[in-house]
Amino acid sequence: MISAQDWADTQRLWDYHQMGHAPRPCSVAIGLGSHDLGVADTAVDLYERGMAPLLVFTGATSPTTQERMPRGEAVHYRERAIQLGVPSSAVLVETRARNTGDNIRFSRELLAEAGIDVSSVLLISKPYEERRAYATARKLWPDVEIVSASSPMTLQDYVDAIGDAPLVIDMLVGALQRLLIYPGQGFMISQKVPDDVIGAYERLCRGGFTSRLIRDKEGQVLSQARR
Incomplete structure (x- = not known):
């Protein structure tokens, strides 16, 4: 739900x-x-x-x-x-x-x-x-x-196009994680992530929308300290 x-x-x-x-x-x-x-x-x-x-x-x-x-x-x-x-x-x-x-x-x-x-x-x-x-x-x-x-569309438009709302949420959560951890790995520039976005990301992670998160060899989610 x-x-x-x-x-x-x-x-x-x-x-x-x-x-x-x-x-x-x-x-x-x-x-x-x-x-x-x-x-x-x-x-x-x-x-x-x-x-x-x-x-x-x-x-x-x-x-x-x-x-x-x-x-x-x-x-x-x-x-x-x-x-x-x-x-x-x-x-x-x-x-x-x-x-x-x-x-x-x-x-x-x-x-x-x-x-x-x-x-x-x-x-x-x-x-x-x-x-x-x-x-x-x-x-x-x-x-x-x-x-x-990108294609001009709303979140609801995209959910309707994909037809799988939990998957869309998982993808957005996974994309945010990469913005947090990839700069430290040299893959992209660092960008300011506002506190309200971090808060939303953390709540969605706690809510179980985690299938697209990157994990280490022990299965732990890779994370970056709040900036």
Whole structure:
């Protein structure tokens, strides 16, 4: 049973995970692979609005996508974009990445090999991954401007699209944990996490929304001291 407090806390996490950047024209748009074809749809929309002259889709497969996207996340994203009218010449694919860091590193390498000058990146992710993607890109690609983007939708819209409310909460909780622990591991820049967001995260953890948390070899949840 998901309580009113659980929903309020989830909304706090949802709002924090989104960067609130206004899309603007960038050198390239990079769509981060996942189970969500909405990332490709958003990339196409931004391309059609003139926000980027080139799309890069990045992603191999994962346990959650290997059946739905057997040819790889980036390949399926590319097929979707072409189906929606983007010319194939305007789409590059990177098919090795298996995490957000790989997405950024390998996309950067691909663009460098293609001789494309990049000063700004429109970084497209799932709605609750905006901040994580931004923090990772700022760490690994500090000399370019990063503009975060995702499908414009409310938390309820996303829950309805996924069809599994507890899973969505688990994903938002897991994404927040990574924002807390990954800076210390060198994977992303550190960002201020407000006390009310920390409080919401801790209550949801106590409420059992923990399936997407990272644990150590002994099964203990990895944590970061409150900042």
